[in-house]
Amino acid sequence: MYAMERQEQIERLLSREERVAVIELARRFDVTTETIRRDLAALERSGVLHRVHGGAVSAARPSTRESGLPERTQRHSREKHDIAARALEAIGSGFRGSIFLDAGTTTGAVAEQLPGRLAAVDGRAEVVTNALSFASALADADRVSLTVIGGRVRSVTAAAVGARAVAAVLALRPDIAFVGANGVSAGLGLSTPDPDEAAVKEAIVHGAQRVIAVADASKFGNELLVRFAALTELDVLVTDAAPAPDLGSALLDAGTELWLA
Numbered sequence: 001m002y003a004m005e006r007q008e009q010i011e012r013l014l015s016r017e018e019r020v021a022v023i024e025l026a027r028r029f030d031v032t033t034e035t036i037r038r039d040l041a042a043l044e045r046s047g048v049l050h051r052v053h054g055g056a057v058s059a060a061r062p063s064t065r066e067s068g069l070p071e072r073t074q075r076h077s078r079e080k081h082d083i084a085a086r087a088l089e090a091i092g093s094g095f096r097g098s099i100f101l102d103a104g105t106t107t108g109a110v111a112e113q114l115p116g117r118l119a120a121v122d123g124r125a126e127v128v129t130n131a132l133s134f135a136s137a138l139a140d141a142d143r144v145s146l147t148v149i150g151g152r153v154r155s156v157t158a159a160a161v162g163a164r165a166v167a168a169v170l171a172l173r174p175d176i177a178f179v180g181a182n183g184v185s186a187g188l189g190l191s192t193p194d195p196d197e198a199a200v201k202e203a204i205v206h207g208a209q210r211v212i213a214v215a216d217a218s219k220f221g222n223e224l225l226v227r228f229a230a231l232t233e234l235d236v237l238v239t240d241a242a243p244a245p246d247l248g249s250a251l252l253d254a255g256t257e258l259w260l261a
Contacts, residue, residue, distance in 0.1 A: 019055060021054055079216040091123060095124070098125065098126040098127075103180070108134060131159055159197055176208065184215050192228060198227070215239055232254040
């Protein structure tokens, strides 16, 4: 097992148990305690945990903390790929319509796989995005006509935000919107740290005819500074693991479909 895979599993354990022990992790992964300590050190540098005597505890993340795009792209990459593939099953045979792709690393996986999905179902799509990082991948893709929303670009996410971007998004009525989130919780719904980015996401959700949220299970229970969508505003949540009972019940009550990758 590669170090990154092991660290992702450690992070999952922390999200469930809030504390891990070096000796137990070494047994679980059949590696030395020194290897586990290096893993914990790497996760601490990423802000995932705090090391304590004999192990580590989950970091209490501030509501405004936000990792950079390179770091987030590497984390949970396999899960994001699988979530994207499952989410794209929403695009049926012979699809002819419009799609909005929100900025984010999981929606980035959707963008990466979109041309292949359209080819597989003999479809074509008008694609709109506020993510500059998607533009080069989709600009010359077969079966895709691309429009990029302009605005002030946030360096952390490479997303266009601001009043200009919000106004442009509010004028749209896409058939499907794929939306990412930093947090998904029963009480708050979908949230993100930055108010400007939240405003664009809120506009996307408001205008789309079908809203598909894509988020790996590490986002469950997180509540960031700004809510941009209630669970009742989602048609589908696509993820890689079943949520805890409180979130599962909230999704059911909201009428949101749960798709597992």
